[in-house]
Amino acid sequence: MFDFITDKFIKLQRKILGYGKLSDKEINDALREIRMALLEADVNYKVVGEFIKEFQDKLATQKLKDSLDPKDFINVALFQELVNLLGKTPQKIKFTSQPTIIALVGLQGSGKTTTAAKIAQKFKNKNPLLVACDTKRPAASEQLKILATKISVGFFDVLSNAVLTCQEALNYASRAGHQLIIIDTAGRIHIDNELMEELVQIKHEINPHYVILVVDGMIGQDAINQASEFHKRLGLSGIIMTKLDGDAKGGAVISIRKATGVPVYYIGVGEGVDDLEEFIPERMAMRILGRGDILTIQEKVMQAVSPQKQQEIAEKFLKGKFDLNDFLEQLQAIRKMGNINKLIELVPFAKGLKGVSSIDEEEFKRTEAIILSMTKEERKNPEIIDGSRRRRIAYGSGTTVEEVNRLLKEYQSLKRLMSDLKQNNLKILKRLR
Ligand SMILES: Nc1nc2c(ncn2[C@@H]2O[C@H](COP(=O)(O)OP(=O)(O)O)[C@@H](O)[C@H]2O)c(=O)[nH]1
Ligand SMILES: [Mg+2]
Numbered sequence: 374m375f376d377f378i379t380d381k382f383i384k385l386q387r388k389i390l391g392y393g394k395l396s397d398k399e400i401n402d403a404l405r406e407i408r409m410a411l412l413e414a415d416v417n418y419k420v421v422g423e424f425i426k427e428f429q430d431k432l433a434t435q436k437l438k439d440s441l442d443p444k445d446f447i448n449v450a451l452f453q454e455l456v457n458l459l460g461k462t463p464q465k466i467k468f469t470s471q472p473t474i475i476a477l478v479g480l481q482g483s484g485k486t487t488t489a490a491k492i493a494q495k496f497k498n499k500n501p502l503l504v505a506c507d508t509k510r511p512a513a514s515e516q517l518k519i520l521a522t523k524i525s526v527g528f529f530d531v532l533s534n535a536v537l538t539c540q541e542a543l544n545y546a547s548r549a550g551h552q553l554i555i556i557d558t559a560g561r562i563h564i565d566n567e568l569m570e571e572l573v574q575i576k577h578e579i580n581p582h583y584v585i586l587v588v589d590g591m592i593g594q595d596a597i598n599q600a601s602e603f604h605k606r607l608g609l610s611g612i613i614m615t616k617l618d619g620d621a622k623g624g625a626v627i628s629i630r631k632a633t634g635v636p637v638y639y640i641g642v643g644e645g646v647d648d649l650e651e652f653i654p655e656r657m658a659m660r661i662l663g664r665g666d667i668l669t670i671q672e673k674v675m676q677a678v679s680p681q682k683q684q685e686i687a688e689k690f691l692k693g694k695f696d697l698n699d700f701l702e703q704l705q706a707i708r709k710m711g712n713i714n715k716l717i718e719l720v721p722f723a724k725g726l727k728g729v730s731s732i733d734e735e736e737f738k739r740t741e742a743i744i745l746s747m748t749k750e751e752r753k754n755p756e757i758i759d760g761s762r763r764r765r766i767a768y769g770s771g772t773t774v775e776e777v778n779r780l781l782k783e784y785q786s787l788k789r790l791m792s793d794l795k796q797n798n799l800k801i802l803k804r805l806r
Contacts (some may be wrong), residue, residue: 374590374617374618374621374622374623374626374642375414375623375660375661377413377414377622377623378410378411378413378414378622378623378624378627378661379660379661379662379663380663381406381409381410381413381414382407382410382451382661382662382663383662383663385403385406385407385410386448386662386663388403389403389447389448395446395447400432400447403447404425404428404429407425407428407451408421408425411424411624411627414622414623414624414627415593415594415622415623415624415625416624416627416628417594417597417624417625417628417631417632419632420458420627420628420631420632421628423631424454424458424631427454427457428450428451428454431450431453431454432446432447432450448662451662452658452659452662455654455657455658455661455662456654456655456658458627458628458630458631459627459630459637459652459654459657459658460630460636460637460652460654461654462654463651463652463653463654464611464636464637464638464652466492466496466583466638467582468499468552468553472543472546472547472551472552472553472554473499473552473553473554473582473583474543474554474556474579474580474581474582474583475492475553475554475555475556475581475582475583475585476556476558476572476575476576476579476581476583476584476585477489477492477555477556477557477558477585477586477587477613478558478572478584478585478586478587478603478607478609479560479586479587479588479599479603480560480561480562480563480564480588480589480599481560481561481562482560482589483560483587483588483589483615484587484589484613484615484616484641485557485558485560485587486513486516486517486520486557487520487615487641487644487646488587488613488615488639488641488649489503489517489520489555489556489557490503490517490520490521490523490524490646491639491641491646491647491648491649492553492555492639492649493521493524493526493553493555494524494526494646494647494649495649496553497524497526499551499552499553500526500527500550500551500552500553501526501527501551501552501553501554501555502526502527502528502529502542502545502546502549502551502553502554502555503517503520503521503526503527503528503529503555503557504528504529504538504539504542504554504555504556504557505517505518505528505529505530505531505538505557506531506535506538506539506556506557506558506559506575507531507557507558507559507560508531508532508533508534508535508538508559509559510559513557513559513560514530514531517557518530520646523646524646527546527549527551529541529542529545529546535558535559535571535574535575536574536575536578536579539556539575539578539579540578540579542554542556543579556575556579556581558571558572558575559571564599564602564603569606569607572606572607573606573607576607576608582610583610583611584607584608584609584610585609585610585611585612585613585638586599586600586603586604586609586611586612586613586635587612587613587615587641588600588612588613588614588615588629589614589615589616590614590615590616590617590619590621590623590625590626590640590641591616591619591620591621592625593621593622593624593625594624594625596614596625596629597625597628597629597632597633600612600629600632600633600635601632601633604633604634604635609635610635611635611636611637611638612629612630612633612635612636612637612638613637613638613639613640613641613649614626614629614637614640614641615640615641616641617640617641617642618641618642618643618648623661626640626652627661637652638651638652639651639652640652696752696753696754696755697744697747697751697752697753697755697784698744698752698753700744700784700787700788701740701741701744739770739772739776740780742770742771742772743766743767743770743772743776743777743780744780745770746765746766746769746770747766751766755781755784755785758777758781763777763778763781
């Protein structure tokens, strides 16, 4: 969903890495590029204007300037501002001892019914009750019923009138011990008065804990107009943006909170009942900036090694603290995954780093031979491998000193890459707090 904007930001970050010092010209160039990237990704133009202004102010804060080296400076400030833009604290549905009521509102086709089922699936431990509330379209209620059966949660069918349906559903829910009630309200093709009045009435009579707008992420800027309209009439608690798995450029989800003042709770990333992601601003900002997801990388590597080794390698991997034994093991794991380029793809920011290249079969065998020719001590502390040890290892493995050198270099880069990635992410997170 952020591919487009991420590509631009990665290019910008690489360029900034090349700067020794940041002059006003470089800062202005960077600002221009950021503005363009956001506009092209369909971020609301007013939001872009405000974002650039706030970003400029941030860049002018001497404290930040003094505390960072120039090349980190723009990146950290950009990350911080993106997190601010996206809403900083993740929104959570809070439960109390009373049944929690969530009313989903939105236009027809936005994904309300699907999202109702996704939420029920997510909070299954609350014994959710799905309430059909569209009095005009019997098919709407049928669809919800099918989903409720599929995920084995409670279902309450629509009655002659929407408010009555909700009231009866609440009575039923407290008798049947449902801790969560999700109301799937009626939709329309366009916003109209009749619909709004019905929703206002439900809100007034039922007083749901959450009134959440479900809005289609594919419609771009229109999502913002829709959200503003619903918010004006209903006073929304939050937004769930759906269909962000498709070709949506991501601009709408980046700008909707700033443009409407309403926070995003979740995003829909597929048609399945599990395709609901929490909207965590820090994670989203990392993704937008192409910093990759170190947890995803770790998961990929883990899939390729035996379960008992997983914990051990995971720790070393994240600490950037593995020796050549681990390196060998990881090469084997990575080889099972395809090649190291695949791994690097998950870290868009690291793409193009020197010293980390693909490893083919032949090369792999030689690498293995080299490591096997080392003593235990050497594998544990590759730093001790000096010139004469390199010659011995080359001789023992039937390779050349150049090859031994290359391997040690690759090991060092991989090690550095992992620890850089971790530190970079940590550093940024720390600055935020
Ligand atoms: N790809 C994708 N499709 C979705 C998502 N959410 C809903 N849909 C699809 O959008 C269509 C309309 O969804 P529905 O829940 O019936 O919308 P409603 O009219 O608002 O209740 C259905 O075909 C859903 O499968 C999503 O996050 N990703
Ligand atoms: Mg529906």
